[in-house]
Amino acid sequence: MRTINVGLVGLGTVGSGVVDILRRHREDFRRRAGVDIALTRFVDRSIARFEELGLPPEACTTDVADVIADPSIDVVIELVGGTGIARDIVLSALAAGKSVVTANKALMAAHGQDIMEAAAGHGVDIAFEASVGGGIPIIGPLKHSLVSNEVAAVYGIVNGTTNFMLTRMAEDGLDYDTALAEAQERGYAEADPAADVDGLDAAAKIAILSSIAFNSRVTLDQVPAEGIRSLGPEDVAYAAEMGYAIKLMAIARRAEDGIDVRVHPTMIRDDHPLAKVSGVYNAIYVVGDSVGETMFFGEGAGSLPAASAVVGDLIEVARHLQSGCLGLVGCTCNEQHPIRDIGSLETSYYVRLIVSDRPGVLASIASLFGEHDVSLASVIQKRTDDLGDAEIVWVTHTAAERDVRSALAEIEALESVQSVCSVIRVEEL
Amino acid sequence: MRTINVGLVGLGTVGSGVVDILRRHREDFRRRAGVDIALTRFVDRSIARFEELGLPPEACTTDVADVIADPSIDVVIELVGGTGIARDIVLSALAAGKSVVTANKALMAAHGQDIMEAAAGHGVDIAFEASVGGGIPIIGPLKHSLVSNEVAAVYGIVNGTTNFMLTRMAEDGLDYDTALAEAQERGYAEADPAADVDGLDAAAKIAILSSIAFNSRVTLDQVPAEGIRSLGPEDVAYAAEMGYAIKLMAIARRAEDGIDVRVHPTMIRDDHPLAKVSGVYNAIYVVGDSVGETMFFGEGAGSLPAASAVVGDLIEVARHLQSGCLGLVGCTCNEQHPIRDIGSLETSYYVRLIVSDRPGVLASIASLFGEHDVSLASVIQKRTDDLGDAEIVWVTHTAAERDVRSALAEIEALESVQSVCSVIRVEEL
Numbered sequence: 078m079r080t081i082n083v084g085l086v087g088l089g090t091v092g093s094g095v096v097d098i099l100r101r102h103r104e105d106f107r108r109r110a111g112v113d114i115a116l117t118r119f120v121d122r123s124i125a126r127f128e129e130l131g132l133p134p135e136a137c138t139t140d141v142a143d144v145i146a147d148p149s150i151d152v153v154i155e156l157v158g159g160t161g162i163a164r165d166i167v168l169s170a171l172a173a174g175k176s177v178v179t180a181n182k183a184l185m186a187a188h189g190q191d192i193m194e195a196a197a198g199h200g201v202d203i204a205f206e207a208s209v210g211g212g213i214p215i216i217g218p219l220k221h222s223l224v225s226n227e228v229a230a231v232y233g234i235v236n237g238t239t240n241f242m243l244t245r246m247a248e249d250g251l252d253y254d255t256a257l258a259e260a261q262e263r264g265y266a267e268a269d270p271a272a273d274v275d276g277l278d279a280a281a282k283i284a285i286l287s288s289i290a291f292n293s294r295v296t297l298d299q300v301p302a303e304g305i306r307s308l309g310p311e312d313v314a315y316a317a318e319m320g321y322a323i324k325l326m327a328i329a330r331r332a333e334d335g336i337d338v339r340v341h342p343t344m345i346r347d348d349h350p351l352a353k354v355s356g357v358y359n360a361i362y363v364v365g366d367s368v369g370e371t372m373f374f375g376e377g378a379g380s381l382p383a384a385s386a387v388v389g390d391l392i393e394v395a396r397h398l399q400s401g402c403l404g405l406v407g408c409t410c411n412e413q414h415p416i417r418d419i420g421s422l423e424t425s426y427y428v429r430l431i432v433s434d435r436p437g438v439l440a441s442i443a444s445l446f447g448e449h450d451v452s453l454a455s456v457i458q459k460r461t462d463d464l465g466d467a468e469i470v471w472v473t474h475t476a477a478e479r480d481v482r483s484a485l486a487e488i489e490a491l492e493s494v495q496s497v498c499s500v501i502r503v504e505e506l
Numbered sequence: 507m508r509t510i511n512v513g514l515v516g517l518g519t520v521g522s523g524v525v526d527i528l529r530r531h532r533e534d535f536r537r538r539a540g541v542d543i544a545l546t547r548f549v550d551r552s553i554a555r556f557e558e559l560g561l562p563p564e565a566c567t568t569d570v571a572d573v574i575a576d577p578s579i580d581v582v583i584e585l586v587g588g589t590g591i592a593r594d595i596v597l598s599a600l601a602a603g604k605s606v607v608t609a610n611k612a613l614m615a616a617h618g619q620d621i622m623e624a625a626a627g628h629g630v631d632i633a634f635e636a637s638v639g640g641g642i643p644i645i646g647p648l649k650h651s652l653v654s655n656e657v658a659a660v661y662g663i664v665n666g667t668t669n670f671m672l673t674r675m676a677e678d679g680l681d682y683d684t685a686l687a688e689a690q691e692r693g694y695a696e697a698d699p700a701a702d703v704d705g706l707d708a709a710a711k712i713a714i715l716s717s718i719a720f721n722s723r724v725t726l727d728q729v730p731a732e733g734i735r736s737l738g739p740e741d742v743a744y745a746a747e748m749g750y751a752i753k754l755m756a757i758a759r760r761a762e763d764g765i766d767v768r769v770h771p772t773m774i775r776d777d778h779p780l781a782k783v784s785g786v787y788n789a790i791y792v793v794g795d796s797v798g799e800t801m802f803f804g805e806g807a808g809s810l811p812a813a814s815a816v817v818g819d820l821i822e823v824a825r826h827l828q829s830g831c832l833g834l835v836g837c838t839c840n841e842q843h844p845i846r847d848i849g850s851l852e853t854s855y856y857v858r859l860i861v862s863d864r865p866g867v868l869a870s871i872a873s874l875f876g877e878h879d880v881s882l883a884s885v886i887q888k889r890t891d892d893l894g895d896a897e898i899v900w901v902t903h904t905a906a907e908r909d910v911r912s913a914l915a916e917i918e919a920l921e922s923v924q925s926v927c928s929v930i931r932v933e934e935l
Contacts, residue, residue, distance in 0.1 A: 098654055098796055108840050109721045110653055206651055212797035214643070214651030221650070222635055222643030224539055225527055225817035292538045350803060353782055367527055367814035368641035368804060374779060375800035385796035388654035402831035411537050 078111065081395040084118035084144035084175075086166055087156030088126045091180055091207070094384025095154060095391075096130055102388075112395035118144045145169050152394055154387060155179040160187050171195040171203065176403060178390040180207035180383055186281035186297040189288060193408035202403050204390035209282045210235055210359045212382030213375035214389075219289045219363070220406055226365030228290040232506060233327040235282040237357035237377040238266045238273040239305050243323060243342075244355040246313045253308060265357055265378075276302035276325060276340040283327035286361065287338050291331055293414040295338055301419045303341035312429060312499045315459065315470055316344050322352035323501065335415035337422065344427055344503040351506065362506070420479035425454065425503045427472050428485070431495040434458075434467035438493045442471075445491075449484035451476040466495055472503065507540065510824040513547035513573035513604075515595055516585030517555045520609055520636070523813025524583060524820075525559055531817075541824035547573045574598050581823055583816060584608040589616050600624040600632065605832060607819045609636035609812055615710035615726040618717060622837035631832050633819035638711045639664055639788045641811030642804040643818075648718045648792070649835055655794030657719040661935060662756040664711040666786035666806040667695045667702040668734050672752060672771075673784040675742045682737060694786055694807075705731035705754060705769040712756035715790065716767050720760055722843040724767055730848045732770035741858060741928050744888065744899055745773050751781035752930065764844035766851065773856055773932040780935065791935070849908035854883065854932040856901050857914065860924040863896035867922045871900075874920075878913035880905040895924055901932070 085092055099116050107113050119127060119137045127137040144150055145166070153170035155177060157163040163184050170177050172195065179185070185192065185205050196203035206216045210233070219228075234240050241263075242256035251259070257274065260266035272278045280302040287295045305325055316323045326343040329336060345352050350372050354360040359377025364370050376382040397403045432438050439456065446453055452474040459468040473481065481500070489497050514521055528545050536542050548556060548566045556566040573579055574595075582599035584606060586592040592613050599606050601624065608614070614621065614634050625632035635645045639662070648657075663669050670692075671685035680688070686703065689695035701707045709731040716724040734754055745752045755772040758765060774781050779801050783789040788806025793799050805811040826832045861867050868885065875882055881903040888897040902910065910929070918926050 094796070101795075102654070102656065105656065106654075109838055111840075212652075212794075213800055214647035217651040218643035218647060221822055222646040222815060222818040223641075224821050225531070225535075225814050227531065227534065350779075350782065353779065365641075365814060366530075367523070367810040367817070369808075369811055371642055371802070371804035373800070373802060376798045379798075381796040382798055385654050385794065386651060388796070389651040392653050393650055396834060397831075400831060400834055402826075402829060402834060405825060405829055405831060409538055411540075 078107065078113050079399065080113045080115050081151045081398055082115055082117045082149050083152045083154060083391065084120065084147065084150040085116050085154045085156070086120040086141055086144065087158070088119060088121040088130060089156060090380045091383045091387060092156045093130055094380035095387050097381070098384050098388045106392060110392050110396065112392055112399060114391060114395050118147060118150060120144055141166050145173050150175055151398055152176045152178060152391060154391065155181060158183070160184050164188055167192055168195055171199050171201060174199055174201060176202040176394045176398065178204045178387055178394060180205070180387055182208040182278070182281040182285060183297070186284040189285065190294050190408070190410065197404060197407045200404050202394045202397055204394055206390050207383045207386035209285055210361055210373065211375065211377040211379060212385040213359060213361065213373050213377065215286065215361050215373050216289060218373065219286070220409065223363065223365055223368060226367050228331065228363060228365050230330040230364045231283070231286050231290050232351060232362040233279070233283060233286065234324050234351060234354050234360050235327050235377060236273055236279045236325055237359055238270065239325040240354065240359070241265050241357045243305065243313065243325065246308070246310050247317065247322065250310050250314070252310050253306065274306055275304035279325060279327040279340045283329050283338060283340060287329035287336060288410055290329060290363070291336055291414060292409050292412045293336065294410040295336060295416065299338065299416045301339045305342050307499055308342055309498060311459070311468070312501060316427070317347070320347055321345060321503070322347045324351060326504070328504070332417055335417040337417045339419055342501050344501050345506055349506050420477070420482070422478040423475050425473050425475050426481050427470065427499070427501040427503055429498040430469045430471070430488070431466050431498060432469055433493040433495070434461050434465050435493070439469070441491060441493070442488050445487050446473070446484045449480045451480050451484050507536065507542050508828065509542045509544050510580045510827055511544055511546045511578050512581045512583060512820065513549065513576065513579040514545050514583045514585070515549040515570055515573065516587070517548060517550040517559060518585060519809045520812040520816060521585045522559055523809035524816050526810070527813050527817045535821060539821050539825065541821055541828060543820060543824050547576060547579060549573055570595050574602050579604055580827055581605045581607060581820060583820065584610060587612070589613050593617055596621055597624055600628050600630055603628055603630060605631040605823045605827065607633045607816055607823060609634070609816055611637040611707070611710040611714060612726070615713040618714065619723050619837070619839065626833060626836045629833050631823045631826055633823055635819050636812045636815035638714055639790055639802065640804065640806040640808060641814040642788060642790065642802050642806065644715070644790045644802050645718060647802065648715070649838065652792065652794055652797060655796050657760065657792060657794050659759040659793045660712070660715050660719050661780060661791040662708070662712060662715065663753050663780060663783050663789050664756050664806060665702055665708045665754055666788055667699065668754040669783065669788070670694050670786045672734065672742065672754065675739050676746065676751065679739050679743070681739050682735065703735055704733035708754060708756040708769045712758050712767060712769060716758035716765060717839055719758060719792070720765055720843060721838050721841045722765060723839040724765060724845065728767065728845045730768045734771055736928055737771055738927060740888070740897070741930060744858070745856070746776070749776055750774060750932070751776045753780060755933070757933070761846055764846040766846045768848055771930050773930050774935055778935050849906070849911070851907040852904050854902050854904050855910050856899065856928070856930040856932055858927040859898045859900070859917070860895050860927060861898055862922040862924070863890045863894050864922065868898070870920060870922070871917050874916050875902070875913050878909045880909050880913050
């Protein structure tokens with residue numbers, strides 16, 4: 078058993094989890110998995126961090142080039158994040174013949190193809206299980222156990238921050254701002270929460286999952302993302318009354334004319350397993366032509382769950398190195414499917430409006446929906462305020478997104494309509 | 507790309523699913539997974555079956571020895587089931603240098619060690635994802651993505667037949683016999699339902715999962731199994747009143763002094779994700795020291811779901827064959843932990859009794875529990891019938907199984923106790 082030497086780049090939350098797992102389990106991995114893994118070099122911008130983690134000074138450096146140039150290093154773990162310097166680190170490590178393990182969703186969603194080609198070109202492994210769903214095994218299952226399936230759809234709750242916020246809004250009636258403040262207080266949300274609440278984090282993850290599920294490259298910029306900022310506690314409450322939960326869903330579906338991929342708040346039936354996924358938990362629902370419906374559930378973030386996936390990948394790479402099996406399963410994007418325009422989406426819609434409460438208003442709105450071929454399933458006046466404004470919730474039958482958008486543009490322009498508060502897609506999974 | 511030739515032994519429900527998937531997707535697998543898989547030999551006892559599946563007569567035989575002796579065959583798929591002839595087929599195929607894919611839980615639970623050693627000895631793969639949870643990826647994740655974890659516990663709902671029956675009992679108040687008849691009518695239960703309703707099917711599956719999860723061989727005969735025959739609709743209803751669901755759970759836990767492994771009806775809090783797993787669906791809940799709590803959910807049986815796992819394994823073996831990477835991950839039972847006696851189990855217990863409804867009976871029962879160190883959390887008299895018999899439900903605090911059993915033996919012997927109807931373990935997951 079030869080020792081596999083690893084350079085760990087980035088000693089933040091996940092990096093410290095990796096150090097912790099290897100400290101506790103290196104001997105177990107020798108015995109149980111038959112690989113001997115040694116973290117031998119550590120890179121971080123902060124020298125203080127080395128000391129905090131009790132790392133030997135001679136193994137630590139602030140210059141990643143030291144690790145790339147070190148011929149004794151077999152594997153580089155990239156936990157820097159982002160698409161700038163992280164990309165250089167990954168590509169230069171691969172070029173130096175080192176396998177790479179990364180948790181970097183943004184990088185894989187934006188530059189996945191280049192990176193996988195570079196790994197294949199240099200005959201090494203690139204592994205990125207931790208980039209989606211924290212510790213939940215999902216990339217492995219899609220590339221292995223489920224590879225016999227033609228995947229029809231992937232539905233993911235893949236952002237724990239927003240799922241925590243939506244759970245608090247649903248269970249305790251919090252409004253968006255209060256829920257966000259609480260998420261920040263608990264360390265679930267960043268000071269600048271944009272990547273989470275605007276759906277960009279989820280978009281990167283579904284780009285990665287759909288690339289694998291449909292064997293066709295999907296990049297971050299191809300995923301329309303809508304976040305949860307405009308959701309009110311009313312929406313969550315009205316959805317519950319109708320038997321639905323609202324979740325920020327990352328959706329990817331195989332359609333005849335291409336891949337339907339998007340991130341947005343979604344109403345799903347409250348008896349669906351995904352509706353029960355609460356708090357910071359994540360879940361990915363995969364529908365395959367043979368396996369039927371499967372779901373993978375767990376903690377989508379946090380130091381140890383993400384490090385669990387990183388070290389799982391690391392052990393896998395070590396096994397490959399030891400057996401001379403690097404590059405066993407590389408890029409699987411062997412097909413090219415177009416991405417469907419979200420305007421072609423056909424689903425039903427929940428629309429909440431504030432209108433002047435006077436005769437003829439409902440009729441004029443209904444007729445604008447009708448003119449745009451949007452047929453209505455229900456309309457409910459929820460409440461009227463002292464100013465004579467009424468809150469109205471419409472639910473449409475299945476309609477094309479572009480027709481709904483055109484209708485809403487004209488409805489919003491009506492003098493009697495104060496505002497279109499929320500438009501939420503309703504999915505029957 | 508060289509063609510991987512496969513001999514398929516057993517053309518029942520799962521076998522026909524495998525034929526179906528390869529017919530539809532062989533070209534896709536070439537393109538997407540880079541392997542060319544050809545089913546070239548078929549074995550079944552029934553000649554009629556060959557015709558029903560439209561297989562070429564020259565590829566079909568009733569004698570498995572033809573396939574074992576055929577040097578062109580790279581992989582044998584064993585779907586015969588049982589531990590008799592299936593064991594010979596698997597061992598002779600491995601001895602002939604062929605890799606084997608099997609869905610045979612009984613075989614792997616009883617003879618897993620011999621089979622894995624034989625595969626290692628001959629330098630070939632043995633794969634058995636389909637033996638647990640139908641199409642749900644669980645063996646793959648445990649051996650790969652989650653391998654970085656010290657697994658604390660595995661909780662499985664791994665028998666679809668009994669889960670269907672319990673769901674019908676819970677949701678519609680059916681009794682055991684009616685639920686069984688309905689399961690048989692729908693083809694979920696065999697004419698002889700013993701393997702399902704007595705928990706033996708689940709016991710084989712948890713033997714396999716705990717062997718992998720704890721790196722220590724657990725065999726079928728080491729798993730105490732208790733089925734659902736004695737459960738009444740009252741138990742299901744009373745559990746629901748108390749905020750619990752009753753599931754037939756396969757449980758494996760790491761304890762300081764060994765492995766705690768067992769199958770029995772279990773009361774779990776109804777807000778736990780496992781409580782929501784209904785009908786023929788299966789789920790496996792894995793608790794790891796780094797990943798935390800994860801769950802894998804899907805269809806646990808049926809032709810195509812099980813075939814999905816078989817073909818997933820087949821593609822994996824084909825990749826290994828093609829790259830010269832056979833035997834990459836073999837047996838991982840590198841430790842030896844004792845199996846704990848179920849008498850040492852400590853949990854709380856739900857006990858339903860029929861007793862004579864007269865003064866002093868409750869007191870004498872309570873004092874017998876007390877004499878055996880079983881402390882009581884609650885006692886509720888549920889109803890009294892015309893004959894003067896009362897139904898009483900007791901819930902204990904945490905107690906040792908052997909103490910509860912001793913107490914119940916004496917309680918059952920009381921003249922005033924008509925019967926101990928049900929004893930159900932309550933688990934706080």
